[in-house]
């Protein structure tokens with residue numbers, strides 16, 4: 001299943017005085033660049049779901065997301081490229097004006113079906129039964145492309161780098177699918193750091209897998225932000241020319257820089273930070289907030 005040219009990804013070295021001062025090397029794996037619409041980790045998470053789809057006689061693909069979902073736009077665009085019928089189950093009542101994300105998804109031929117937040121909460125339980133009745137021959141991809149297939153695909157993100165070059169790998173955590181995939185495909189000497197972008201999740205250390213999740217950088221919760229985060233994203237862009245999104249990667253890079261400031265990485269560490277994409281979500285912000 002190869003719909004995308006992965007050679008567009010790059011590894012960007014970041015030069016900042018803080019890094020020099022702390023004797024830390026920081027590289028960014030730019031999977032945000034693999035495709036203008038199917039950005040970042042969403043392609044990797046879709047890949048094996050698409051293989052499951054192709055291997056069986058389904059009529060189309062059905063998946064789930066909110067109004068600004070990176071997964072919905074990636075699924076819609078992928079399905080249009082591969083000539084697969086797609087349906088998006090969208091959280092909440094249909095608004096008067098569709099978000100830019102949903103307008104594009106619609107242009108890519110995705111059928112949008114809006115359901116109440118109540119039903120959305122039960123999309124993997126009670127309401128799933130209803131959906132299976134309505135779409136009997138569809139392949140269902142869980143929200144965000146999660147599940148075993150998603151994890152397997154996300155593990156392949158590390159195939160783009162020479163793993164031995166890095167002591168630490170950091171990525172954002174939404175459903176945790178990418179994080180788990182990366183943990184599985186990392187090498188035992190590496191530390192994997194996951195930054196939770198949802199509120200209410202504790203920081204945890206897993207001594208066996210060398211994986212750590214950090215819960216203190218959610219900025220108020222999913223898709224919440226403060227002026228401090230926005231200022232950081234503008235600063236980071238000006239210094240590195242790397243654009244970030246306010247839902248995932250802005251919080252990720254902010255967290256990594258804070259952890260470096262607080263000497264959480266030993267001198268000589270070589271960090272790889274996964275830029276997992278998601279820039280289209282910035283369109284939900286007021287136009288003059290970001291300087292990129």
Ligand SMILES: *Cc1c(COP(=O)(O)O)cnc(C)c1O
Nearest residue numbers: 174175176177178248276277278
């Ligand atoms: C979806 C997404 C994530 C979160 O990935 P999970 O596998 O759900 O943890 C991280 N970054 C970006 C840009 C995303 O779109």
